[in-house]
Amino acid sequence: MTPAVVTLISAFGLVLAVELPDKTLVATLVLTTRFRGWPVFAGVCAAFAVQCVIAVAFGSVLTLLPDVVLSLVVAAMFGLGSFMLLREGFSKADEAGDDASRVGPAPKSFLRSAMTSFGVLFAAEWGDASQLATASLAARIGNPFAVGVGAFTALVVVAGLAVFIGAKIRSRIKPKLIQRCAGFAFAGFAAFALVQLAF
Numbered sequence: 001m002t003p004a005v006v007t008l009i010s011a012f013g014l015v016l017a018v019e020l021p022d023k024t025l026v027a028t029l030v031l032t033t034r035f036r037g038w039p040v041f042a043g044v045c046a047a048f049a050v051q052c053v054i055a056v057a058f059g060s061v062l063t064l065l066p067d068v069v070l071s072l073v074v075a076a077m078f079g080l081g082s083f084m085l086l087r088e089g090f091s092k093a094d095e096a097g098d099d100a101s102r103v104g105p106a107p108k109s110f111l112r113s114a115m116t117s118f119g120v121l122f123a124a125e126w127g128d129a130s131q132l133a134t135a136s137l138a139a140r141i142g143n144p145f146a147v148g149v150g151a152f153t154a155l156v157v158v159a160g161l162a163v164f165i166g167a168k169i170r171s172r173i174k175p176k177l178i179q180r181c182a183g184f185a186f187a188g189f190a191a192f193a194l195v196q197l198a199f
Contacts, residue, residue, distance in 0.1 A: 004146045011137050011150025017185070018081075018129045019158040027124050028117075028162035035113040041163045042110075043117030048155035051125040052134060056148040059138025068197060074136045075193035081132040082186035089180035129186070130155065136189070 001009075019025060031040045125131055134151040138144045 004143055007137075007141050007143045007146040008150040008153075010141075011134065011147045012154045014133050014137065015130045015151045015154035016157060017181075018133055019155060020161075024121055024124050024128065024130075025158055025162050027120055028159055031117050031120060032163050035117065036110075037163045039110045039113030040117045041159055043114035043119075044121045044159045044163075045156055046114070047118045047121035047125065048152060048159065050122065051128075051131055052148045052152045052155070055131045055134035055151070056138045056144040059135040059147070060144045071193050071197050074139055075190045077132045077136045078186045078190035078193060081129040081136075082183045082190060084129055084183075086180060086183035086187075089176050089183055133186075140193075 028040065028044050031044070130151065134147060137151075138147045141147060
């Protein structure tokens with residue numbers, strides 16, 4: 001496999017693992033119960049596309065920094081992602097669907113449903129673990145296109161699962177356990193970035 005394909009698969013796997021137990025999946029599930037599936041899927045995917053471009057652009061800018069500064073920034077981003085995932089993974093309350101629950105009465109048109117879904121998910125993704133992971137990978141690997149495609153594909157898969165399988169997925173996945181595992185993995189990535197400073 002070419003380095004670009006390896007990068008794409010790596011980004012896909014990491015973002016998929018982070019997003020499955022995330023609030024964005026729950027928000028998509030809630031939106032699907034309020035609106036028709038296709039407008040929700042379209043709006044959510046558009047939000048993910050914009051957020052991936054933002055994350056990759058941020059990560060690409062980071063590559064212009066000196067190696068020491070870059071390692072510190074990447075470690076900090078993974079550390080922040082680890083903190084967020086572990087905090088949610090060990091929290092008692094489940095407030096993951098709050099963003100979606102604030103949405104008003106369900107609009108009837110495709111466009112309004114899609115725009116509502118776009119707004120909810122676009123807001124939910126700011127500072128999200130998947131956004132931090134995408135930016136960090138783009139900075140570390142240096143192939144922003146492959147990272148962006150891999151991350152976006154993973155996000156679309158998660159959105160598809162939430163929209164089309166919905167309640168079945170929620171009943172079979174233990175979100176807290178996956179959040180904890182992903183949080184510890186992020187902590188390991190942060191530690192690895194710091195260890196690289198010594199070499």
